[in-house]
Amino acid sequence: MADSRxxxxxxxxxxxxxxxYLRTPIRESMTTCRVCLTASPGQEMCDPCQRxxxxxxxxxxxxxxxxxxxxxxxxxxxxxxxxxESAPVEEHVRMVQLLFASALLGHRDCPARLAGVEVTHWxxxxxxxxxxxxHPVESAVWPFLSQSxxxxxxxxxTTQEPRRVRxxxxxxxxxxxxxxxxxxxxxxxxxxxxxxxxxxxxxAAGAGVISVLVLARWLDPNWDATKHLIEKRLNKxxxxxxxxxxxxxxxxx
Amino acid sequence: xxxxxxxxxxxxxxxxxxxxxxxxxxxxxxxxxxAGSAADVWSQATSGTLFETTEESAxxxxxRSDLDAWEADGIRFLSVxxxxxxxxxxxxxxxxxxxxxxxxxxxxxxxVSVVGSRAATAEGLGIAxxxxxxxxxxxxxxxxxxxxxxxxxxxxxxxxxxxRTIAVIGTGIRQYYPPANRGLQDEIAQRGLVxxxxxxDAPPHRHSFLMRxxxxxxxxxxxxxxxxxxxxGARAQARMAVGHGRPVILTDLVASRTQWGRDLVxxxxxxxxxxxxxxxxxxxxxxxxxxxxDQLLRELxxx
Numbered sequence: 001m002a003d004s005r006x007x008x009x010x011x012x013x014x015x016x017x018x019x020x021y022l023r024t025p026i027r028e029s030m031t032t033c034r035v036c037l038t039a040s041p042g043q044e045m046c047d048p049c050q051r052x053x054x055x056x057x058x059x060x061x062x063x064x065x066x067x068x069x070x071x072x073x074x075x076x077x078x079x080x081x082x083x084x085e086s087a088p089v090e091e092h093v094r095m096v097q098l099l100f101a102s103a104l105l106g107h108r109d110c111p112a113r114l115a116g117v118e119v120t121h122w123x124x125x126x127x128x129x130x131x132x133x134x135h136p137v138e139s140a141v142w143p144f145l146s147q148s149x150x151x152x153x154x155x156x157x158t159t160q161e162p163r164r165v166r167x168x169x170x171x172x173x174x175x176x177x178x179x180x181x182x183x184x185x186x187x188x189x190x191x192x193x194x195x196x197x198x199x200x201x202x203x204a205a206g207a208g209v210i211s212v213l214v215l216a217r218w219l220d221p222n223w224d225a226t227k228h229l230i231e232k233r234l235n236k237x238x239x240x241x242x243x244x245x246x247x248x249x250x251x252x253x
Numbered sequence: 254x255x256x257x258x259x260x261x262x263x264x265x266x267x268x269x270x271x272x273x274x275x276x277x278x279x280x281x282x283x284x285x286x287x288a289g290s291a292a293d294v295w296s297q298a299t300s301g302t303l304f305e306t307t308e309e310s311a312x313x314x315x316x317r318s319d320l321d322a323w324e325a326d327g328i329r330f331l332s333v334x335x336x337x338x339x340x341x342x343x344x345x346x347x348x349x350x351x352x353x354x355x356x357x358x359x360x361x362x363x364x365v366s367v368v369g370s371r372a373a374t375a376e377g378l379g380i381a382x383x384x385x386x387x388x389x390x391x392x393x394x395x396x397x398x399x400x401x402x403x404x405x406x407x408x409x410x411x412x413x414x415x416x417r418t419i420a421v422i423g424t425g426i427r428q429y430y431p432p433a434n435r436g437l438q439d440e441i442a443q444r445g446l447v448x449x450x451x452x453x454d455a456p457p458h459r460h461s462f463l464m465r466x467x468x469x470x471x472x473x474x475x476x477x478x479x480x481x482x483x484x485x486g487a488r489a490q491a492r493m494a495v496g497h498g499r500p501v502i503l504t505d506l507v508a509s510r511t512q513w514g515r516d517l518v519x520x521x522x523x524x525x526x527x528x529x530x531x532x533x534x535x536x537x538x539x540x541x542x543x544x545x546x547d548q549l550l551r552e553l554x555x556x
Contacts, residue, residue: 010553013542013545015521016542017498017542020520020521021497021498073346074346075346075496075497075498077346081283081286081287082286082343085286085289089340091341091344094546094547094550097550101553143554
């Protein structure tokens with residue numbers, strides 16, 4: 001269920017500042033992938049997600065949510081880099097925080113309702129680039145996460161094949177019980193390699209339910225199907241910033 | 254610190270002049286922004302390529318002597334990573350790898366673009382002039398593109414009122430285009446600021462004026478379109494400003510007499526103004542969502 005009081009406060013400001021360029025994801029069977037929401041005409045899942053499921057099955061994330069689409073040569077793409085540069089761009093930090101706030105506060109209970117299990121833990125997907133200082137995703141999300149949730153820290157175990165989903169990519173610092181529902185947070189999803197590797201490590205630690213919330217699904221218009229989705233759908237519909245990032249429509253009851 | 258900046262600038266210029274691996278300026282800019290250092294990118298981009306060490310150092314020493322010559326000519330070179338690089342220009346996806354400047358650089362100033370057609374009517378010129386006199390009065394810096402018509406009227410009015418104006422030009426900073434505005438460009442360099450995103454000797458090019466419009470949209474807190482036809486650079490700037498999430502203020506001339514102007518009305522952050530005071534009112538409104546958002550984010554933290 002949406003917290004409409006929160007959305008009433010946040011959404012009008014996001015609309016003012018960004019609805020001219022922001023695009024909200026489409027979750028539509030046989031149009032977009034049900035895992036990662038990239039274009040997937042005629043298929044429930046895109047090819048990379050299908051391959052990941054073939055290999056890792058139910059150990060991957062149980063449910064995924066995306067707040068916006070982003071792409072290169074577009075303001076959304078610039079924001080996803082600019083907010084975490086060594087001197088962060090102030091207006092990009094503001095937008096990233098607003099979007100995380102809308103998902104984490106406006107749709108706080110949605111992952112639990114969808115799974116039937118309360119969220120108990122959260123973690124961010126570590127950077128493979130060994131950046132110094134606080135993790136930019138963590139800085140952006142922590143103000144909006146309930147302090148009753150426990151934080152899990154994932155350690156990078158290997159940086160080989162950086163885009164691939166690997167069980168040995170990260171390791172959790174704690175063991176979890178089967179009742180644990182972990183919210184995994186990241187800023188961008190390109191192939192899912194990072195977020196799904198994080199899901200595997202949290203599963204290995206014992207988590208029963210894994211929900212992945214990613215701010216932006218990165219689109220590559222060099223793919224015809226993606227280009228088509230951008231031109232025929234995204235460029236023609238104004239963003240709906242109240243749409244539930246977990247369902248792509250109304251919030252779960 | 255000074256020599257570190259020098260190394261950074263030389264590496265950036267060398268990257269742009271040699272484009273190792275066929276990298277575009279866009280790709281180089283993105284890489285430099287992500288790495289946070291042009292010198293790091295230079296060493297990564299040239300390691301393991303066909304570049305011989307001697308060629309590498311020749312490229313760097315060429316870049317250094319260019320930078321020296323520009324500096325001797327009174328041109329300031331600002332890398333996109335420099336603290337003095339205008340923050341709002343760094344925010345847009347067309348952020349250039351560098352800007353060259355003549356005049357005084359104020360990286361965080363409140364400025365508004367006032368742009369429009371070269372083929373302006375007396376009415377349009379009068380409107381642009383009125384707006385810029387009022388902006389100068391309020392100590393708002395006027396940005397324009399040094400083109401004939403509306404741009405020239407905007408710069409001139411700002412200067413006349415003793416205000417500050419910035420010319421973002423579509424050529425290298427050693428060039429004068431259009432030639433008729435040579436004197437104006439020099440005066441703005443003395444009393445305000447001339448900015449260019451091109452290498453200092455770059456001639457005018459068909460695409461360079463559109464690239465310049467993107468910088469103006471980024472630099473300004475808002476874009477005011479004083480008068481424009483169906484097909485003009487000002488129209489392109491309006492579209493870009495919307496794409497950057499920047500406010501656009503159309504005069505009623507534009508909002509009523511062009512199809513694209515009518516189509517923009519009602520879009521987020523697009524305002525229509527039929528008088529100078531309405532332009533000023535719209536500018537005041539444009540700042541509210543940012544401060545309201547910052548306030549809300551503070552309140553929402555661990556609510």
